Amino acid sequence: MSNGTPDTPTLDPEGGAPVAISLDEVSEIASEVRDLIEAGEEHSAWERIRLLHPADIGIIVAGLPSTSRDAMLRVMTPETVAWMLRQMNPVEAGRVGARLGSRVLTPVLQQLRPQQALDTLLRLPTRTARELTAILPRHVEETPQLEHEPDTAGSLMAGRFPAVALDDGAEAARASLRALDEDRRRFTHVFVVDGERLAGQIAMVDLALAEPDATVVQLATPVIATVTVETPAEECSRLQRHYNLTQLPVVDDEQRLVGVVAAESLLSATVEQDTQQMLRVASVSGEAVGGPLAASIRTRLPWLTVNLGTTFLAAATIALFESTLTQVVVLAAFLPVVAGQGGIGGTQTLTLIVRSIALGELVGVRARQLLVREAVLGLVHGIWLGVLVAVIAVAWQGNPGLGLVLGIAMLGNMVIAGTVGAAVPLALRRIGVDPAVASAVIVTTATDVLGFRLYLARARAVFYLRGSRAW
């Protein structure tokens, strides 16, 4: 039942409730707000946005330059900021909370009731939340979720959830929901416990349709998947996707129900996992576009440094053929052609395989089958690209030998790219390393080094050049 608090708008024929707006509309309003604040009219700025959905208010405020943001937050009051964070999805609330910083968030939390402060705290990034608990009153400090590692079921779960005893009835299940107040909206099931052990679940729709005298045993269905507090968020997401689940009960070693990963937290975690995976392939995982520069440097620089080492492998390969290059210096011009195509081809294959592994699509598929497929694809691509590159090189440089060498190197490197692009992520997974993290650097190093070697060695042979130092 809707009860008229700001947390649950009632149906209002005058249309007072916030509605979704497009990203373009949000951008437009954001720029109006920025102009108003810069003109010193932060009260008008707040009037402009206060009827929007909290999710939109959140991203507009977080996107403001820091001095404008401070002016806006003074108008908004700590209660409003807390309300906004509680209404946003957990991932966006965490991002916005991180941008606001603990200086802004401390008064926000201090003016809230303990339960509300806790709810708000749980939407913040774990690091910020831990910082804040230190300055908060005792009762808020006791937040079991903060004890768990980030990106585990323990950090995602709600400690308050609807539960009913196996020997009870529908009315008891309803009472467990009523006791949660607004939080009841986060759950799609009431969990059934036998003693403390998880015994089943009642879908909300079944409870809605239950006869008044229905028993829990009649209404309950089996739980398909449970997790523990240590289960990684990634596995939670896989369970959600693969088994079509809306929420996950968290149990301890003795199958006692200790928490529930609610629907919105589970969805947010899935989106976050997908984002992190995509960023890991590019080695920028853990960063945010608006985050501190130091964090970005810490994430990217080690990786760039490792990559520098691998490009020197490529440089060393070329250096081996210095005498070949001295004799036919135009060969140097085509080095990026050979390396570039191999790199792109390898990256295509590895991205496809990395994503398929993450989605559990490769279960039961033999690795050999995938390797052969990608090698054959590389061969087909290599034949087409090899002929094309040979024709262009001959037309441009008028040198049939160069065309032949380039064509062969291209063909060979595309087969290498397909094979290595598939083999590296599959091998990394087998030894328990996340293929998203390390595949790209290994694959591009392989296509560079092997591509250059193939190209320059072939050139030396075709042009009957003096032997170089090695190979």
Next chain:
Amino acid sequence: MSNGTPDTPTLDPEGGAPVAISLDEVSEIASEVRDLIEAGEEHSAWERIRLLHPADIGIIVAGLPSTSRDAMLRVMTPETVAWMLRQMNPVEAGRVGARLGSRVLTPVLQQLRPQQALDTLLRLPTRTARELTAILPRHVEETPQLEHEPDTAGSLMAGRFPAVALDDGAEAARASLRALDEDRRRFTHVFVVDGERLAGQIAMVDLALAEPDATVVQLATPVIATVTVETPAEECSRLQRHYNLTQLPVVDDEQRLVGVVAAESLLSATVEQDTQQMLRVASVSGEAVGGPLAASIRTRLPWLTVNLGTTFLAAATIALFESTLTQVVVLAAFLPVVAGQGGIGGTQTLTLIVRSIALGELVGVRARQLLVREAVLGLVHGIWLGVLVAVIAVAWQGNPGLGLVLGIAMLGNMVIAGTVGAAVPLALRRIGVDPAVASAVIVTTATDVLGFRLYLARARAVFYLRGSRAW
């Protein structure tokens, strides 16, 4: 209420219901099944898997080599295959259906009741489903969802959904759910209509807690977001994530409710959009690891060909400095170092920006702010990498001039990488092009061409070499 059909297992203390298993367990069972079928024991193979969750049966069967798969499908019967597809999430069912092909799926659909056939059909990829409708009886042909473009709300929506009139009561809302039989489990809300126009929604938990005499007006809350049949799946996913929604009502121009994108379809669509975005950045979007070779070639080869053109731009840049290279041939060895680092740095930036755009994180953030941030990051990285590369080059080749040239080129190219890596996706978005599609090739071309030019022009100046043909 659970009713004992195979679609809703009842709570069974003996533990007969399928439970979630880990990917490793699935792999192990898949390999046992493969061995059993190869030994001609497909009945034992089916016994091994028939009590698993349908989602696991699906991926195990789809992963089998084609002859083993055919043997397995003969044992499974068309009814079982249809049941399996209906129980899987829409995306996985679509992928498994695509692997089974229309030869297997035709008898599956023909032996089902019309409504079941339709439900199964709607899980298949749009192309396969359209093929199959041609050979099916008339009533199944009339599937409005298949008329809509793939990846729109129209193709994702369910045409049957729970709806109740604004002047009705809780009991009518319950009746609308009962009328849907098993399908009711797909919905988290009952929709409220005034005439045919969408007027609100009732959350399932509110219906579960409603007094017997509650009216719809008392229970209803406003709808936050609606979509039309043409709304892209990408925008549906954004609405779900940003506003914390579980399902989306689909309305026509006059706000008449025509369908509902149910929770499982919406989640599947979100995961699918994330996957496609990740694959688009690597230009392998639309492919599946087990799909036909021809489809993979169609996806990748045009892109590889475009990329070949851009690597020739890099080659042309080097060719301009042929006389410089002739005089100091060791310069050629360091070409991949300059290009490789610039390419990695640019890709890191663009991946972060592309993903932030997709998640709506950049709303209200000024483009200039992002460009400056990435340029500064590039500068910091460039200083470190430039010093490092200079030291290594001097140590290796004993040539301080080379170290100086490389250091300057590295510094410059990292700044270029940061600036271009941020500017290209932002500019593409502004002109309405999907930044995931085209950013990578533009950014790596820019870092290659500008990096080589910077490196070789600097080398010519530092070594007082003869002027080359241009620049």
